Amino acid sequence: MCGNCFTSEIYEFHTYFDFEEFDKILGQKIEQNYLVSIWDSTNQYSYNDLVKSNVPYADNIYKCNACNETWALSTPENARRGYFLPVDEASDLETELAKRDKKTSRGCIAIIIVIVIILIAAIVN
Incomplete structure (x- = not known):
């Protein structure tokens, strides 16, 4: 982790608004070439599938050009709140x-x- 990518982890996005705010910051870091997408769910780049298999809910995997940290992004959906x-x-x-x-x-x-046992017992009696 470094100042070019992110200095803290996000274990869940509490609201979709939180995710949208984060996504804006992430987009800026990508535009500034601090982070590069090395795998995404729609356009699979040449990235080690073994690493991706360890994070099956990740939608994107990014790498920091400064510190070489590899980040996984899971967008929030339904019960899963996502993470970065x-x-x-x-x-x-x-x-x-x-x-x-x-x-x-x-x-x-x-x-x-x-419940099934209770129903069967009620029917039998």
């Missing part, structure tokens, strides 16, 4: 979010099973 993080941190965050999603889905399945 160095690729390693983005990978860790996505791993954590995947674990959380699994726990949530297990809880939903358990609730559905309980």
Whole structure:
């Protein structure tokens, strides 16, 4: 991280307005050639797919021309609030979010099973 790219991480965009403000700053840094897009979801540049596979929700990956930090951008959509993080941190965050999603889905399945059992018990009686 450096002054040419960004000096702090964004773990989530709290509102879409926050993302739009960030996107303006990001656009300026790209125009000034501080950051270069090395992968995006619509026009895949020659970038290591292994790195991209570690951040599956990233829409763009940028590299700072000054410090060589590689950044992953995930735009906010629905429940996922997006992020702008160095690729390693983005990978860790996505791993954590995947674990959380699994726990949530297990809880939903358990609730559905309980409801089905209650319905069956009500029908049998």
